[in-house]
Amino acid sequence: MKMKKLLTFVLTAAMTLGLTACGGGSGDGSGSAANSSDGVGAAGSDGSAGTVQNVVVAIPTLFDINDSQMVADAINEIAADKYGVTVTLEFIAVGNWAQQTNLLLTSDEVDVLAFYSTPLTTFIKNNQALPLEDYVENASDAFKAVWSDAELQGTSMNGHIYAIPNLRNFGNTRGLDIDEKIAAEFGIEDGQHMTLDEVSEFLYAAHEAYPDRYAIVPQGGSNMVSGWTWDGLGDSKFIGVLEDCGQDLTVKNLFETDDFTELCTYTRQWYADGLSMADALSNTEDGKKLIQAGKAVACLENYAVDTAEGCIRTVIVDAWAVSNSYAELCYGINTNSSKPDAAWKALEMFYVDQDICELLTNGIEGTHYTVNEDGTTTYTENGGYNISAIAWVLPYSGYAHPIDANGPAYFEDLIAFNDSCMKSKGLGFAFDSTSVANQYTACCNVMDKYYAALMCGTVDVESTIAQANAELEAAGLSDIISAKQEQLDAFLSAR
Amino acid sequence: MTDTLTKMQKKGGMKGKTKTSLALISMMLPGMIYLVINNYIPMAGLVVAFKSFDYSKGIWGSGWAGLGNFTYLFKTQDAFNIVRNTLLYNVVFILLGNMLAITVAVMLNFLRGQVNKKVYQTLILIPYLISMVVVSYIVYGFLSMDNGFLNKLIETFGGTAVSWYTQPKYWPFILTLVHLWSGFGYSSIVYYATVIGIDSSLYEAASIDGANVWEQVWHITLPGLRMTIITLVLMAMGRMFYSDFGLFYQVPMRSGLLSGATDTIDVFVYKALTQLNDVGRASAAGLLQSVLGFFMVLTANLIVRKVDSDSALF
Structure with missing residues (x-):
């Protein structure tokens, strides 16, 4: 019986101690960090007022x-x-x-x-x-x-x-990063300007010459390229954009802009012809790493003055912020x-x-x-x-x-x-999406559904855009666009 | 707890009573303190669901938002979709999950030999221990377009590869399969614990009376499991409006095109609020889920009590 009591006591004590020790542990860590840096401060301050x-x-x-x-x-x-x-x-x-x-x-x-x-x-x-x-x-x-x-x-x-x-x-050039050896073979130079037509022509030729490599891969993950010629006005989901590198001041639905349709039509064609990754939407790898590893020929990219190892960088859209x-x-x-x-x-x-x-x-x-x-x-x-x-x-x-x-x-x-x-x-x-928060939340989900899929070319452009627009309209896109336009106009006139 | 206490008190008489209960209470104390700190005090934070939260003013200083934080859950066209997905997946998971788990538990009980039992128990538990992120890549290994096992198989037999990650229609089946695979080990061990507790003399008596294996399972094992089944199902019903975030968010590899079939309330809230970083709305969703879940449990328990009052939880 005594033994039992002793055991009960010991167990209780152990549990209580365990609990309090656990609680104290994390606090101690941050406390000591703060103390040590305070010490440095005090030592340095001796001479000064x-x-x-x-x-x-x-x-x-x-x-x-x-x-x-x-x-x-x-x-x-x-x-x-x-x-x-x-x-x-x-x-x-x-x-x-x-x-x-x-x-x-x-x-x-x-x-x-x-x-x-x-x-x-x-x-x-x-x-x-x-x-x-x-x-x-x-x-x-x-x-x-x-x-x-x-x-x-x-x-x-x-x-x-x-x-x-x-x-x-603050700005970015959008262009095609190409494996430097393959670029040299095709006579493409670093910093060269290319149209999407020329890019397409090159990709088809590269696909022919290197059938075991993807001709083009997303910039990273399922993201074909970060941004292009449209300006989301601080909104990374691009619900309502300015066209033409932000030079046109009318807020529009991204899916109704020409540049978006043009880019998606190209990527769709590349996808359908087997130039790009079949699994692009579930890809988790970085485009440049795939090029360096010899698995891909090129990827779209945004960049400024930095260089990429093993790649040359061409220009499709000139630098803009x-x-x-x-x-x-x-x-x-x-x-x-x-x-x-x-x-x-x-x-x-x-x-x-x-x-x-x-x-x-x-x-x-x-x-x-x-x-x-x-x-x-x-x-x-x-x-x-x-x-x-x-x-x-x-x-x-x-x-x-x-x-x-x-x-x-x-x-x-x-x-x-x-x-x-x-x-x-x-x-x-x-x-500022506060005034249209419900519509914004709903539209975000529609954009999540279609944006990456369209950009990667995994779905048919025309029918998907029609479907997405119908869903966006039902989710209240027009409210967001008019709110955005109103805020933008107020901002511009205040400046 | 009270049952044990009264029994102890009866045994020990007046003198032993205080001492015994003191020892018991002191043993319970750490757990209670933990429960209060971890589960009850944070409940006050639910008030955030009704606030328009301002970081500089803190929880109590922020202004009231009324029910404004809840509207986004109902105003979107996705509202019906996500509630339907959450409920239907849960119904299927509860039904199939429990049936599978019970079957496996009964089969485990028929295994002979300690080594066999240990090996099988460990093997079926392993999927439960794998993180959903890893599971999503195992699934990807099967379904990928370029190198997926399934697509290679289809191509070997002359078919054309299926783009699994762009077509929502397959996903209710894929997700159910993945959920059952990863969860059956854990729940079957819970059932197995009850199965081994059933008095073996009942089986002996039954076999003397000429009952075959099926009859033994039907008349002894399943009735013996009834309480466990009811408890587990009731608990699962309380989480009817929640979903396994890892399963629904990670396994479809975040493919937006699948969202019609894979978005549940949790995933929707996560996706909708990561940009807005809105604490009030996130809490509103959580509060709504638990309140609805609470009513589900009450209703289910009410029905159980009507049918068989001894089996009800409360």
């Missing part, structure tokens, strides 16, 4: 960044004295980005973050983004020199600046942040401080990279900090050394490309 506040910065990434703490420490050594802030860098994988930032935004766990993957309008509508116009007005001249007022319009809504654009390509190009990835401040002033200081220094910019982009010289004679960088074998391979996720890398694969003039070229490429006339406009 005022308190040093720590700012949490969330940055999307495609791969693990192991040495982010080391780089943050190096940044903090400069930032604590110079700007009175320290930063904690949180790199979050894009796959988890939407969910994780959504959770972070419910409290003040993050101060500065990228508005990415979810449209900026949604962040604004949910009141997750802090208006920044007062900060921008009082910012240093160096900061004001980075973005023009017109560019800041791209991340504004209703007269408030909600975010700061980051440095990446969609209306929400500045808002697709931009940096702002969480409305729930308890220290917005410090958050702004951190955000501003990322755009103006050349040393911090270099550290954030390339990591620590000698440890993570070495600088070559031509001014490019080469990774060391360390591999702990290689975010520069996808510098487009960072706030601003314009002052940093580019990596060797991109060439020495990469950032200059990028800035020049952004300046020169054609902009949609709706630039800075972003559609």
